[in-house]
Amino acid sequence: AIQMTQSPSSLSASVGDRVTITCRASQGIRNDLVWYQQKPGKAPKLLIYAASSLQSGVPLRFSGSGSGTDFTLTISGLQPEDFATYYCLQDYNYPPSFGGGTKVEIK
Amino acid sequence: QVQLQESGPGLVKPSETLSLTCTVSGGSSSSYYWTWIRQPPGKGLEWIGYIYASGSTNYNPSLKSRVTISADTSINQFSLKLSSVTAADTAVYFCAMGLDKALVLPYWGQGTLVTVSS
Numbered sequence A: 001a002i003q004m005t006q007s008p009s010s011l012s013a014s015v016g017d018r019v020t021i022t023c024r025a026s027q028g029i030r031n032d033l034v035w036y037q038q039k040p041g042k043a044p045k046l047l048i049y050a051a052s053s054l055q056s057g058v059p060l061r062f063s064g065s066g067s068g069t070d071f072t073l074t075i076s077g078l079q080p081e082d083f084a085t086y087y088c089l090q091d092y093n094y095p096p097s098f099g100g101g102t103k104v105e106i107k
Numbered sequence B: 001q002v003q004l005q006e007s008g009p010g011l012v013k014p015s016e017t018l019s020l021t022c023t024v025s026g027g028s029s030s031s032y033y034w035t036w037i038r039q040p041p042g043k044g045l046e047w048i049g050y051i052y053a054s055g056s057t058n059y060n061p062s063l064k065s066r067v068t069i070s071a072d073t074s075i076n077q078f079s080l081k082l083s084s085v086t087a088a089d090t091a092v093y094f095c096a097m098g099l100d101k102a103l104v105l106p107y108w109g110q111g112t113l114v115t116v117s118s
Helices: none
Strands: A004-007 A010-013 A017-023 A033-038 A046-051 A060-069 A070-076 A085-090 A102-104 B003-007 B016-024 B032-038 B045-052 B057-061 B067-071 B078-083 B092-100 B112-116
Touching: A004 A046, A010 A017, A010 B016, A017 A033, A017 A085, A017 A102, A033 A060, A046 A060, A070 A085, B003 B092, B016 B032, B016 B092, B016 B112, B032 B067, B045 B067, B045 B078, B057 B067, B078 B092
Parallel strands: A010 A102
Antiparallel strands: A004 A017, A017 A070, A033 A046, A033 A085, A060 A070, A085 A102, B003 B016, B016 B078, B032 B045, B032 B092, B045 B057, B067 B078, B092 B112
8 A cells, every 4th residue: 555654744834934745655646646634623625636736716825736756735825724734645546545644733 | 515414323332333324415416436534533534435426336455344335326325334343443434525536525524423432
């Protein structure tokens, strides 16, 4: 099974900061990567699919990039509602595997 | 707007079978993936499996021997059964729906906590 490693596992940032989260796959997965945002007590929310395609309704400050084994999620101008945990998910092959999550906290 | 709602017992005894149902409302599509994902308290997400519109299923190998996902499209419901549960199966269980891709999931239920305990 493909292992997905996210870093950092947590970070502290201020409103307005640019935040970058990294996800690394244990083998190449083309661009078959999805990003989700999860707030406490809530279901995950789809942000980005195919590594860089923004889901409808998601603010433009979210962007994704990468292919192969290395991927990034960038939040340009962190907003109060962005404090949450972010997960990457590879959908290249089965079983699909999530990264361990990155918790974005308020500095 | 598509909405999903999980239902089922919040407490299951060890060695018994966990059974959950997800009711889907709003929207219609001939191509969809009805999916179950779980999250142990304080931990990350784990994909359990899906049933596609055609009726085909795909399960996580780590759970495959114990999992069954079925659907009743006439009432827009799909179900999860997980047999021989242990405390390790205690988690919030989410149902979700994807359209063209199995793991691109724009629609989710709110999740339901299932505790395995005697």
